[in-house]
Amino acid sequence: xxxxxxxxxxxxxxxxxxxxxxxxxxxxxxxxxxxxxxxxxxxxxxxxxxxxxxxxxxxxxxxxxxxxxxxxxxxxxxxxxxxxxxxxxxxxxxxxxxxxxxxxxxxxxxxxxxxxxxxxxxxxxxxxxxxxxxxxxxxxxxxxxxxxxxxxxxxxxxxxxxxxxxxxxxxxxxxxxxxxxxxxxxxxxxxxxxxxxxxxxxxxxxxxxxxxxxxxxxxxxxxxxxxxxxxxxxxxxxxxxxxxxxxxxxxxxxxxxxxxxxxxxxxxxxxxxxxxxxxxxxxxxxxxxxxxxxxxxxxxxxxxxxxxxxxxxxxxxxxxxxxxxxxxxxxxxxxxxxxxxxxxxxxxxxxxxxxxxxxxxxxxxxxxxxxxxxxxxxxxxxxxx
Numbered sequence: 001x002x003x004x005x006x007x008x009x010x011x012x013x014x015x016x017x018x019x020x021x022x023x024x025x026x027x028x029x030x031x032x033x034x035x036x037x038x039x040x041x042x043x044x045x046x047x048x049x050x051x052x053x054x055x056x057x058x059x060x061x062x063x064x065x066x067x068x069x070x071x072x073x074x075x076x077x078x079x080x081x082x083x084x085x086x087x088x089x090x091x092x093x094x095x096x097x098x099x100x101x102x103x104x105x106x107x108x109x110x111x112x113x114x115x116x117x118x119x120x121x122x123x124x125x126x127x128x129x130x131x132x133x134x135x136x137x138x139x140x141x142x143x144x145x146x147x148x149x150x151x152x153x154x155x156x157x158x159x160x161x162x163x164x165x166x167x168x169x170x171x172x173x174x175x176x177x178x179x180x181x182x183x184x185x186x187x188x189x190x191x192x193x194x195x196x197x198x199x200x201x202x203x204x205x206x207x208x209x210x211x212x213x214x215x216x217x218x219x220x221x222x223x224x225x226x227x228x229x230x231x232x233x234x235x236x237x238x239x240x241x242x243x244x245x246x247x248x249x250x251x252x253x254x255x256x257x258x259x260x261x262x263x264x265x266x267x268x269x270x271x272x273x274x275x276x277x278x279x280x281x282x283x284x285x286x287x288x289x290x291x292x293x294x295x296x297x298x299x300x301x302x303x304x305x306x307x308x309x310x311x312x313x314x315x316x317x318x319x320x321x322x323x324x325x326x327x328x329x330x331x332x333x334x335x336x337x338x339x340x341x342x343x344x345x346x347x348x349x350x351x352x353x354x355x356x357x358x359x360x361x362x363x364x365x366x367x368x369x370x371x372x373x374x375x376x377x378x379x380x381x382x383x384x385x
Contacts (some may be wrong), residue, residue: 008039008105009082011166012061012092013074018050018114020094020206025059027098035102043092044078046070053091072180076173082165090160094206095128103198104162113167113193117158118187122199129202132215141222145182148230151189152198156224157181162202167193172298178218179225186229191301207297231294235287243280249273250362254355267354274362281366285373292380310381318374326367332360 001252010028014021025041032039044064053063066077079087086108089095096117099118107115124134142156159181171187173180188195205211227234249265250260257266294300336357340348 005038006040006084008037008086008088008101009040009084010041010042010098010101011075011078011089012041012056013046013071013078013081013089014043014048014052014056015046015048015074016048016052016209017092017207018048018052018055019057019208020278021052021061021092022059023094023206024090024098025056025061028088028101029060031099031108032100034297035105037102037105040082040256041085042078042081044074044081045269046074056092068176070176070180071174071178072183074178075180076176079163079165079168079173085165086162088160089166091205093211096160097116097201097203100160100162100198100200100249101162104160107196107198108162108164110196111194112196113164114184114188114195115162116153116155116195116197117160117200118153118155118197118201119158119200120154121197121301125200125201125203127204130215137215137219141182141219141226144166144223145185148226148233149186149189151185151195153185153195155197156185157218158200175225177221178213179221182222182225183229186226190229220283229294229300231287235283235290239280239283239287241280242276243284246273246278246280248278250359254359257351267351267358270355270358274358276363278365281369286371288377289373289380292377296380315374315378317378318370322370324367324368325363329360329363329365329367332356332363336360342378 010032012021012024013030017024021043025043028041031037032041041061042064043053043061044066045053045056046066046069053065057063064078064081066074068077075089077088086105088098088101088104090098102116104115104117119129120139129138138155138157142154145151145156146153157178161184163184166182168188171184171191171193173183173187175183185195250270253265253267253270255275257264259265291300291303291306295302295306333356336348336353339353
């Protein structure tokens, strides 16, 4: 069928699915024909050695050979080769009902850009999903995805979904493993695409071999991706907590020792609080660096709030703040040096002098960090062709 007449491309990633791929291709063909939807079926084969390619071709699919291994790599290749205006992607293990293709297409026709199937709002047949995935893995990762990115999606990892090909092109999807499912949803949200959900049924797959999914390895890859793509939760939120907690503790201990829950806190606690402030400010700096780098590399969309901030917080502003912090720290250290000089450079009363020395050293280090970070941020923000 000519490319301009195709409405839907059904893309199925495949790696040794000889037992089920024919049924999946047949179900997709029947759904398209019954609904009168002009379309094609692409089996993106990822190096099968069990004859899946020939079986899929005989069933009526266009077989695409994807050399790079991985679930995401297969789908990226299949989506790139799709000729339809819409792409419906689904696993070739017979665990999803391709009869729902018309429902996905209707939601796209309503103006949505990405439609995610939801097994939790639909139905999960007995034995279709391991208990660890059903009650812990998928719910927790989906919750974190909603928390980090404010995406109204109940099932981040459902294997059947649909998308507008022209809208998803701008996302520049890159991950090659199972975390591809999370990347698609996260980037669609960050780039402002319209996302909707429909309930689907998950049934036990038709394979006699174990699934490709590895619980802990792939779960960690999903979690790692969510953290990497959210500098706010990876760096900023913990950094603010540590910095504020450390600063408050230092201020509280400045007048003298304090008692808390029967324990006496003194300069040793103040030193620990200074470490918290340093860790926190480092994390905040990394949050800004990561955000700017991701935007300049096209991994994240432009953030209007960040643009407004950088109109005020320039290299010169950072240098001035760093210089002021350095001077304040030097003054406090100078005060301690003066006391030491008055004692003929003999032993000092640490409980008294360390109350100036610790904040002084802290301000000195923060000043140096502010100066160096300002220069590094300016390098990251350089315009490139």
